[in-house]
Amino acid sequence: MSSSLWTLLQQFYPPAPTVTEKNLAAGSQVGKVFIVTGANSGIGLDLVKFLYPTGATIYLASRSLEKIDNAIAQVSAISPAPATPATLKSLYLDLSDLTTIKPAAASFAAQESRLDILWHNAGFGYEPGSVTKQGLEAHIGTHCVAPLLFTQELLPQLQAAAKSAPKDSVRIVWTGSIRIDINSPPGGVDFARIEKPTINKECEYGASKAGNYFLAAEGARRWGKYGIISVCQNPGNLYTPIWGNSSWWHIAFFRIFVLYPSKYGAYTMLYAGFSPDVNEGTNGAYIWPWGRIRPVGRSDVLQAVSDGKAAEFWEWCEKKWGQYV
Numbered sequence: 001m002s003s004s005l006w007t008l009l010q011q012f013y014p015p016a017p018t019v020t021e022k023n024l025a026a027g028s029q030v031g032k033v034f035i036v037t038g039a040n041s042g043i044g045l046d047l048v049k050f051l052y053p054t055g056a057t058i059y060l061a062s063r064s065l066e067k068i069d070n071a072i073a074q075v076s077a078i079s080p081a082p083a084t085p086a087t088l089k090s091l092y093l094d095l096s097d098l099t100t101i102k103p104a105a106a107s108f109a110a111q112e113s114r115l116d117i118l119w120h121n122a123g124f125g126y127e128p129g130s131v132t133k134q135g136l137e138a139h140i141g142t143h144c145v146a147p148l149l150f151t152q153e154l155l156p157q158l159q160a161a162a163k164s165a166p167k168d169s170v171r172i173v174w175t176g177s178i179r180i181d182i183n184s185p186p187g188g189v190d191f192a193r194i195e196k197p198t199i200n201k202e203c204e205y206g207a208s209k210a211g212n213y214f215l216a217a218e219g220a221r222r223w224g225k226y227g228i229i230s231v232c233q234n235p236g237n238l239y240t241p242i243w244g245n246s247s248w249w250h251i252a253f254f255r256i257f258v259l260y261p262s263k264y265g266a267y268t269m270l271y272a273g274f275s276p277d278v279n280e281g282t283n284g285a286y287i288w289p290w291g292r293i294r295p296v297g298r299s300d301v302l303q304a305v306s307d308g309k310a311a312e313f314w315e316w317c318e319k320k321w322g323q324y325v
């Protein structure tokens with residue numbers, strides 16, 4: 001059930017990124033529309049900074065309009081100003097409250113007819129006892145149930161983009177973590193555990209990231225026929241505000257040995273969004289930092305996907321939002 005030390009080391013200490021902001025020509029994404037969830041901070045904010053010169057329309061989706069406004073002001077102030085700056089827009093959604101998801105998708109649909117890339121980046125680490133507004137285990141509710149609902153609501157715009165965009169360029173990028181390998185329960189997700197409030201922060205966080213891999217794989221199976229790519233990436237181990245609740249010595253230790261600047265996580269996101277390695281043939285893949293297609297390190301998690309658990313988890317998520325939307 002455990003990952004090999006080699007698999008872990010390969011993700012802790014990755015080789016240099018192969019897709020960076022230098023691979024994205026200025027103005028190259030004019031006419032494209034992107035959504036980045038959790039874009040006001042950390043990896044998501046660095047991703048928006050990299051995308052800014054490309055001329056795309058980018059929706060920064062998060063749970064605080066004030067924080068999004070600050071992020072937009074920060075990105076817009078980049079100097080020297082690019083020749084073809086992106087159009088930056090805010091989109092309110094709170095992934096821990098299912099009632100905000102359809103309105104967010106409806107607000108997007110009222111403004112755009114296409115969606116080229118959806119980066120499911122938002123995430124959080126919850127303490128034991130946590131639940132979402134609708135009483136779901138907090139990690140699974142916020143990282144899996146709500147993002148799947150959001151994606152399904154955005155399917156018309158993803159399909160519309162796939163009809164006219166270059167092949168394999170319309171993508172849904174889910175976010176995994178080394179915690180799948182280290183902390184997720186046997187088989188990635190334990191259906192009995194996720195019916196309860198958070199029991200153990202690391203375990204439920206890891207399970208939700210395995211859940212994201214399941215949704216990526218199942219999304220590829222269901223939506224590949226529309227020309228939509230769905231992959232899951234482990235951004236790497238980055239020093240971002242997500243570590244905010246950890247003790248100083250914990251942070252100091254990890255910063256010395258395993259944490260990288262958050263822009264490296266954005267490189268993994270760029271790879272997932274733009275690398276030609278990601279295509280119809282690799283649809284549903286898992287991506288290691290800073291951009292390598294490799295299997296999830298845990299054989300039991302891989303086996304679970306082969307055994308149909310990804311489809312089972314997808315249906316479990318759909319049932320969970322049923323009564324609220």
Ligand SMILES: NC(=O)c1ccc[n+]([C@@H]2O[C@H](COP(=O)([O-])OP(=O)(O)OC[C@H]3O[C@@H](n4cnc5c(N)ncnc54)[C@H](OP(=O)(O)O)[C@@H]3O)[C@@H](O)[C@H]2O)c1
Nearest residue numbers: 038041042043094095096121122123177237238240241242
């Ligand atoms: N940093 C790492 O080492 C690492 C490693 C593996 C995976 N990841 C994953 O990478 C992603 C980005 O994390 P990060 O390190 O960049 O952390 P971060 O700086 O804390 O950014 C997380 C973003 O998600 C937003 N968010 C949290 N809960 C939300 C909710 N309920 N609804 C909408 N937005 C919400 C946050 O908004 P607020 O600012 O309002 O909190 C923030 O914008 C997460 O999915 C995380 O699990 C991170």
